[in-house]
Amino acid sequence: MTRTVVLAGGVGGAKFTLGVREALARREAPPATVVVNTGDDLWLSGVRLQPDVDSIMYALAGQNDTVRGWGRAGDTERVNEELQAWGAGWPWFTLGDLDLGTHLARTGWLRDGLTPTQVLERMSTRWDLGVRMLPMTDSEVDTHVRLADGTVLHFQEWWTRHRATLAPAAFENPGIGDAVPAPGVAEAIAAADVVLVAPSNPVVSIGPILAVPGVRDALAQTAAPVIGVSGIIGGAVVRGMADVCLAAIGVETAADAVARHYGARRAGGILDGWLVAEEDAALVPAIEERGIRSRAVPLWMTDAAASGAIVDAALELAGV
Secondary structure (H helix, E strand, C coil): CCCEEEEECHHHHHHHHHHHHHHHHHCCCCCCEEEECCCCCEEECCEEECHHHHHHHHHHHCCECCCCCCCECCCCCHHHHHHHHCCCCCCCCCCCHHHHHHHHHHHHHHHCCCCHHHHHHHHCCCCCCCCEEEECECCCCCCEEEECCCCEEEHHHHHHHCCCCCCEEEEECCCHHHCCECCCHHHHHHHCCEEEECCCCCCCCHHHHHHCCCHHHHHHHCCCCEEEECCEECCEECCCCHHHHHHHCCCCCCHHHHHHHHCEHHHCCCECEEEEEHHHHHHHHHHHHCCCEEEEECCCCCCHHHHHHHHHHHHHHHCC
């Protein structure tokens, strides 16, 4: 039996989670618990959006738009057009009609008094996802981007409207210091046989999860090995603008630099092992000198089978 916990967010996290589900099914292991970033959540036009939660849920359900990389497949935008005609919402942030149904259901349940954890549990019953999904926290800790001139933008405005072209000085999650892990998160990490850190954005996807008080402590105390997968291949990001985020915190866009950013668990960081791409095999010795086991394997997540092979390599590195 392999009890697996995954820390994930974004499209990279969604693809990786598909691989986790496939690899564990082949092993006849229990479904993984996926702790999802909720730092890029937001309120828009009166509804609560959870972009990373929905990206992973839609991917597992086979409902995601693989061409755009976000939202529901085959969606339409009639309601979005009407909202824009009223001057409501953000004209550069599209809400698909099917996607809006998800947001309305979520918002209604939240206003009925359910917690985000309870809402996600209810939403997870619609499709056979093959994993247990948990938000990182039930608190609202949206990510804000502080620019050099002091201007503060919601992460989604900086990311979607400005395409990360405005140089960030810092990323902040107001209120996160008072947050606690969502029910089940710390318990799942404590009981795990392996914890996997998905190849998600280290700053704005994995970073907020690790910033929730109690999560790092849980990772430090678990008997399970913690294995991360690099989202940097050959010195370049696979998708998105993680390079801009990394530069803002003084981290080079390189697989070994991100490993140093996370740090070895025995030195106060979070990693016991770190998978890098074949293109970065020369970096393995330097990573291992930092006290982090490392191996170079193919890391392109071209389909679920390729993602599953990456998960197999991570589990092998963990020794489970």
